[in-house]
């Protein structure tokens with residue numbers, strides 16, 4: 001799902017997209033001239049190789065996502081807290097790309113299959 005920056009108002013729009021068994025949906029709100037805040041949720045299951053035994057298993061994902069989309073280069077202002085910003089240079093926001101990047105961030109944590117979860121407790 002791709003939406004032009006100029007089509008996102010300060011009152012916000014609803015967005016929704018999916019890949020495989022994962023849904024990504026929420027609200028996109030214009031918060032600054034070139035900045036859009038996306039509040040959403042990742043929900044579903046992904047195939048993941050267990051970080052202990054490398055066995056592939058179904059990993060449930062349920063993550064609250066707060067990410068900013070910048071139209072063009074983003075430079076953070078001094079004294080401001082660091083934001084989770086993704087830059088877009090084509091004049092529009094690619095929600096599929098945001099979803100992919102959030103899924104990758106989620107997968108970069110350690111996740112164990114059911115069997116290894118059991119062993120871990122011993």
Ligand SMILES: [Zn+2]
Nearest residue numbers: 050053113116
């Ligand atoms: Zn395992």
